[in-house]
Amino acid sequence: MTAAHDIEDIRVVAPDGVEIAVRDHGGAGMPLLLLHGAGRNLVDWELVAPLLAAGHRVVAMDLRGHGKSGGGDGPWTFEGAVADVAAVLEGCGIPDAVVVGHSLGGMVAARCLEELDRTPGAVNLDGHGMGRPEQYVGLDRGYVEQRLAEARAFADAAMGRPLPEGGLDGVLAYNAAMAEKLGISRELLEAGVRRGAARNAEGEVYLRPERVAGLGMQEAMAGIDLFGLYRRVRRPLLIARALRPNPSTPGMPWVDELMAAYVKGLHAELDELARSEAWVEVAGVDATHAMVLERPREVADLVADFVRRVGAGERGAPPQRG
DSSP states (O other): OOOGGGSOOEEEEOTTSOEEEEEEEEOOSSOEEEEOOTTOOGGGGTTHHHHHTTTSOEEEEOOTTSTTOSOTTSOOOHHHHHHHHHHHHHHTTOTTOEEEEETHHHHHHHHHHHHOTTOOOEEEESOOTTOOGGGSTTSOHHHHHHHHHHHHHHHHHHTTOOOOTTHHHHHHHHHHHHHHHHTOOHHHHHHHHHHTEEEOTTSOEEESSOHHHHHHHHHHHHHOOHHHHHHHOOSOEEEEEESSOOOOOTTOTHHHHHHHHHHHHHHHHHHHHHHHOTTEEEEEESSOTTHHHHOHHHHHHHHHHHHHHHHHSOTTSOOOOO
């Protein structure tokens, strides 16, 4: 079997002329398009994609401003991301693909379900954003708003900025430590970081997305009403949630408290959504947010079972669960 990192990328041109990098993993059967998370790229699918390709045609893409795709110097919106997805689906001859996304990619997948007529189903793997202040159970709203503003300001300040001298080595060392802690492939994390690293006109190294696209992406994620979207969809949607907490964030001890409160509220809302919306089902994955790297077999099996039921069902009716 050819390793995913040995597969040569292809290019698809988006409606505005931006080139989108695509990796075709081959396979036959109901097609799938795989979308990665914010600040990541298609390398994240290297373990899951071959498992899915055993029964499906599998394609992955770098979102605009990420990896080897263009568009980092322009605005980033969900509408633009969906248009890029549509161009890739058409360019690869798979307009009826189920769109599967992780994190930010999961949000884009859900938008595709609402906006692309031929998308038969979508999977959102732990793509929830930071949520609304009222989702943080047991914490004062003002406190939550303050902390979220601090986190947003920290992310905005660093977005697309050149790394200090030796900074890339520091990023790689951090990822190596995270890989060991989570029991995932250090080489795979490093490959993802290197694919997302670029140099500016002065030769300084930075991590994509570029500042313009990255700030737009942050704004888009902050503004999306995911639960409103979930209640509008009339085609099958699978939402997978991580069942284990993320590792602690060094230097930000309040993050653990904030995330625990958020997860409690999020899971309650997801449970209610699964009870009330026939088109939506919710599943858990025994992993942290990095589930596609930690539990590739579990993720692949979850996706494949959902896609099987989508394919077996009649268009216009929710899939049979179980």
